[in-house]
Amino acid sequence: MNGNDEDPAPTRPRPVSNGAELHEQLAIHGGAPIRRTPWPTYDKGAVHVCAEDEEAAMRAIRSHLYFRYDHRDESETECGQFEAELCRYFGTRHALAVSSGTAALALAIMGAAVPPGALVACPGFTFVATPSAIVLAGCRPFLVEVDDDLRMDLDDLRRRWRPEIKAILVVHMRGFAADVAALAAFAAEMGVPLIEDAVPALGAELGGRKLGTFGVAGAFSTQSDKALNCGEGGFLVTDDTTLFGRAVALSGAYEGRLRRHFPDTEPPVDGLNLPLLSLRMDEIRAALLRAELTRLPERLTLFHRNYAQVSGALADVAEIAIRTPVAPGAYLGEAFVFRVPDGDAGWFARALRAEGIDARNIGADDDLNVRAFWNWRFMYDDTDPARIRATLPRTARLLAETVDVPLSSSLTPDDCDELIRAVRKVAAASTPAASGTEPTGPTPVGAEPVRA
Numbered sequence: 001m002n003g004n005d006e007d008p009a010p011t012r013p014r015p016v017s018n019g020a021e022l023h024e025q026l027a028i029h030g031g032a033p034i035r036r037t038p039w040p041t042y043d044k045g046a047v048h049v050c051a052e053d054e055e056a057a058m059r060a061i062r063s064h065l066y067f068r069y070d071h072r073d074e075s076e077t078e079c080g081q082f083e084a085e086l087c088r089y090f091g092t093r094h095a096l097a098v099s100s101g102t103a104a105l106a107l108a109i110m111g112a113a114v115p116p117g118a119l120v121a122c123p124g125f126t127f128v129a130t131p132s133a134i135v136l137a138g139c140r141p142f143l144v145e146v147d148d149d150l151r152m153d154l155d156d157l158r159r160r161w162r163p164e165i166k167a168i169l170v171v172h173m174r175g176f177a178a179d180v181a182a183l184a185a186f187a188a189e190m191g192v193p194l195i196e197d198a199v200p201a202l203g204a205e206l207g208g209r210k211l212g213t214f215g216v217a218g219a220f221s222t223q224s225d226k227a228l229n230c231g232e233g234g235f236l237v238t239d240d241t242t243l244f245g246r247a248v249a250l251s252g253a254y255e256g257r258l259r260r261h262f263p264d265t266e267p268p269v270d271g272l273n274l275p276l277l278s279l280r281m282d283e284i285r286a287a288l289l290r291a292e293l294t295r296l297p298e299r300l301t302l303f304h305r306n307y308a309q310v311s312g313a314l315a316d317v318a319e320i321a322i323r324t325p326v327a328p329g330a331y332l333g334e335a336f337v338f339r340v341p342d343g344d345a346g347w348f349a350r351a352l353r354a355e356g357i358d359a360r361n362i363g364a365d366d367d368l369n370v371r372a373f374w375n376w377r378f379m380y381d382d383t384d385p386a387r388i389r390a391t392l393p394r395t396a397r398l399l400a401e402t403v404d405v406p407l408s409s410s411l412t413p414d415d416c417d418e419l420i421r422a423v424r425k426v427a428a429a430s431t432p433a434a435s436g437t438e439p440t441g442p443t444p445v446g447a448e449p450v451r452a
């Protein structure tokens with residue numbers, strides 16, 4: 001995946017170097033790559049797990065009590081304690097650990113009693129799990145354009161509002177806070193619940209308040225690519241006791257187990273009125289997550305440090321547009337996402353990969369990225385990506401311009417520095433200014449430009 005092998009030999013003569021550092025030979029043109037070791041990502045094992053976490057998982061394994069609902073009191077189970085710790089961390093009344101982030105999203109929608117068949121608005125830029133969770137909850141996704149910073153665009157939602165929309169599902173995509181306060185106010189005006197897909201922003205804050213606590217419920221994942229990692233898993237947080245009760249029953253708290261989540265009061269719902277979907281978490285993963293949660297602040301500091309280093313050092317690069325946070329620091333920092341507004345982002349990402357950096361152009365034609373809405377084909381009767389793109393033209397254009405680089409919390413300042421140098425090198429070679437007089441546009445002869 002990583003390296004030069006996927007990039008064929010250049011199909012056009014290389015620009016002649018004038019010797020300035022700007023004209024350093026690109027690896028995609030046969031020059032020396034900035035980096036020769038793999039870019040650290042979770043799928044290559046770059047995760048934040050330590051010996052205490054392993055011990056915690058072993059404690060649960062040795063107990064032989066793997067199911068969360070057994071003879072023990074709720075306060076003695078790993079899942080029960082994890083949920084209590086999540087309530088303290090987020091400052092919410094309730095938390096429910098479940099089997100995945102997608103499950104948490106679907107349970108939040110069903111818990112909010114959004115009627116089956118209703119439209120649920122969500123942004124056109126998110127991971128495919130968001131619209132999939134809407135489908136899992138028996139509803140239909142209604143896609144909304146994103147703005148230049150790739151956030152759900154409230155103006156577009158307002159303009160295209162339809163009475164069939166019964167909930168808004170906002171996403172803090174790639175860790176950047178959406179304008180969730182404005183969206184919450186709009187949802188209240190329309191009389192529908194706002195639910196947060198806060199999966200990519202676990203622990204990030206906006207104005208001193210944790211993302212995931214602005215809507216009626218916030219959903220999170222603990223899959224390995226997220227800020228808490230137990231392989232697979234998720235949870236939801238909420239202050240809404242009825243929503244919580246419904247989600248608990250739906251997740252699989254059968255025959256009185258619902259009661260365990262309401263030690264001091266009657267459960268707000270009768271579990272027999274709801275189907276049992278078996279989306280529970282188990283004790284081994286909850287034990288691992290409890291240990292990781294104690295070190296989450298440390299990990300968040302690393303994400304922020306990496307992102308600040310990279311975005312700060314590249315702020316003056318004219319060829320790229322870095323996302324502006326909705327408020328200072330309102331991001332997690334687990335990815336460096338930028339646009340190449342006037343260039344070829346597909347070429348830019350390929351050139352970065354040749355330099356040894358994992359980079360993807362989200363809207364690339366030759367890379368089936370499931371963060372691009374035209375690849376959510378299950379949603380459409382149409383099979384023509386061009387016609388699907390035309391349904392959200394601005395989002396389609398912006399994603400065609402977007403490059404995505406994962407920023408693992410395991411990156412060192414030297415790793416970040418290599419990313420910075422690689423982006424500068426590729427950016428310098430991508431503009432006419434790089435050769436003085438001759439334009440040295442990167443698009444190989446015969447290739448289709450990304451933008452008309």
Ligand SMILES: *Cc1c(COP(=O)(O)O)cnc(C)c1O
Nearest residue numbers: 100101102127129130199221223
């Ligand atoms: C990862 C992700 C999910 C899904 O989480 P799973 O635990 O894999 O189901 C949902 N939404 C977003 C934005 C994600 O990045």
